Amino acid sequence: METLLGSIEQLALIKALKTSFFAYPVVNALHILAVGGLVTSVILMDLRVIGVIRSIDEQSLMRLLRRVALGGFGLAVLTGALMFAVRATDYAGMPLFWIKLGLIGVAGLNFLAFSLLRAEGMRRILAGVSIVLWPTVLLVGRFLGFVL
């Protein structure tokens, strides 16, 4: 594991990113953009499912925002992986990093359950879980940058 993480840090692209003046802040900014789009669309979808937003029909809203959320998630994973790779060994040694990944895993399972279940009451509960989980992931992620 140590050697794998160490060799990730030694990749030419990652070594360039490590000391770059422009690229790293750009990757960081894209991560913020991606997370912003993801969390915002998740909250809007959850509020629609819970019933707080009623002005737009659920299907149209979900069709649009699910794409934004999935696109944001993909970009967040890509940019997050790049920043992780710069200090892979250190991040892998931080409990907070694994708490964040664990929370993302739980949020993923929650999404899976939501996609499979049809009962209205259950969907609302899962939306309630989602609306708490994703901002928590954001918060934990932000704290990661302050404890290394």
Place this chain on the structure above:
Amino acid sequence: MRRLRILLLAMALGAAMPVLPALAHHGWAWTEEELFELTGTVKSVFVGNPHATLDLEVEGVVWRVELAPPGPTVASGFTEETVKPGDEVVALGNRSLDPNEKRMKAVRVTVGGKAYDIYPTRVPAN
């Protein structure tokens, strides 16, 4: 429905306030006002984004010495090749307000008599 909404809001607020470790490294608000000097041997060095760090072992305890982002750190002359594990280093800077936290932010790092001014404007005039 109303009660569910209030419950969800309360859950969101609760989740937003987890107990997290002391904040570090952005700015100087988390450090003591007066300067502090630490002498130790290098455990590891990282000069890269988002900021450079130096781990120093002092009497069996490892201290995290924070430097600047890679740009200013390299501009001071300090690179990852400047020190290697086992080298003796003197770090001058400000330590964490939390006395239990073995962490400081260096304004100057001295290696083998050569000084690297990481934050030149914060180094007191000699």
